[in-house]
Amino acid sequence: MTRLVKAVVKGFKGLGREASINFNGNTMVVGGSGSGKTSLMEALALLMQSRGEEWLVLEGNFLVIHEPEDLVYGLNPDGTVTVGVYYEVDGDGEGLGRSIGLELRRGSIIGYHYSFRFRDYWVRQEVYLDNEPVAIVEKVGNDGVMRHPATNKLCIAPTHVMHEDAFMVCDGDQSRRAIALMFVLRNMLKNKFYYLGEGRVCWWKRDYETTVDLPSNSVGSDGQYTVHQLSVIETRPEYEGVYGEVKGLIGELGIEDIKAGFTAPKRVSGYVKVNGKWVPMYHAGLKLKALLPVIVQLVLTPPGSVLVIDGIDLGLAHDELSAVVDIVDRVARKVGYQVIMSGKVAPVNSHVSIVNI
Structure with missing residues (x-):
């Protein structure tokens, strides 16, 4: 199981200052409105949706950024943005290293800044490897230069992300060691990052889309979760177990x-049963609309992954937060993946680690 153990973000959206956050297993990042929680989460999502690409992917599976300057603190085109991640090497990473002659100890930390x-x-x-710098490269004009461990010219300008x-x-x-570490990191994280932003709130279309299916990245990215995805889980035999788990978890939240x-x-509709009565989902309130994509993603996320949930408290009263966080923590531990959440206040008596931003 790979784990995200640290993130470093500076100059991204609402984070003008540097935020260096350590994650100890399942973690909740806590801060008031405007503290930079969403900026931190979106920075991670931007880096991961750009992984392996020639340049930053501004319109991807997790985020859609219409103007590049919207990423920069204060909308300043002269501003510099840094996004850094530190991942723990898992069994896959150890095997990938061995396949190219790089001996990596499981539990070692590969750090990467863009x-x-x-x-x-x-x-x-x-x-970085275990916090020691391995290589630093820089784009100068249209060329690339290595700054560490020696000054040397690069074959191409270093714009490729995590590659x-x-x-x-x-x-x-x-560059031999850095190339090997980037190969391991890029491939080790394949299909191991899932993201649910605050735009995940369920919405519904009247006409059925025959192409609707469960996304491979996250069920709620950019509000793409609809009642159609729920109908896929409910009706397809391969998701029978998933549907049962979803119903069980929703039952813990008071939904019958x-x-x-x-x-x-050509019309698909969704309904929930509360207090013995069936009502359309669009009458169910923000709580269910925000939680349904989370519940579905909890049971779909594969072992060994990292699941990031921004605004876990969306639509919740304060006394409901602890129960929801405990469900998220319990499912993640049972399946075997790491979950990182954000919220305005910390849950009471929770087993997750709390980090203030």
Whole structure:
């Protein structure tokens, strides 16, 4: 099981100052409105949706950013943004290293920083192993230069995100170790990051879309979770166990039953049963609309992954928060993945780690 053990974010959206956050297993990041919680979570999502690409992916599976300057604190095109992550090497990472002749100890920490500036498309990348710098590269004009462990020219400008191509020098072998670590990190994290933003709130369309299916990245990214996804889980045999788990967890939240399906040609509707009565989902209130994508994602997230949930307290009264956080923590521990949440206040008597931002 890989774990995200640390994040470093500076200059991204609402985080003008540097935020360095350590994650100890399942963690809740707590802070008031405007403290930078969402900026922190979205920075992680941006980096992971750009993983392996030639440049930052601004319109991807997790986030849709219409203007590049919207990413920068104060909308300043001269501003510099840094997003850094530190992941624990798991069994997959250990095996990947061995396949290319790199001996990595399980539990070692690979650190990676990506810094950029949109005005001149300057980029700087850093890779660490157990907090020791392995390589630092920088884009200068249209060229690339290695700054550490030696000064050398790169074969291409280092704009690739979390990819070994960004560290290739034209002559010499100074980049060999960094290339190996980037290969391991990039492949180790494949299909191991899931993100639910505050835009996950359930919504419904009247006409059925024949192409609707469960997304492979996260069921609620950018509000894409609809009643159609629930109908997929309810009606397809391969999701029979998932549907049962969803109903069980929702039952813990006071919802007696939940159903979705055709009510007319080309129309799918969803209903919930509360206090013995069935009502349309759009009458169910913000609590259910915000929690349903979370509950579905909890049972779909595979072992060994990292699940990030921004605004876990969305739609919840304060006395409901602890119960929801305990459900999230319990399911994550049972399946075997890490969950990182954010909220305005800390839950009471919870087993998750609390970090203030």
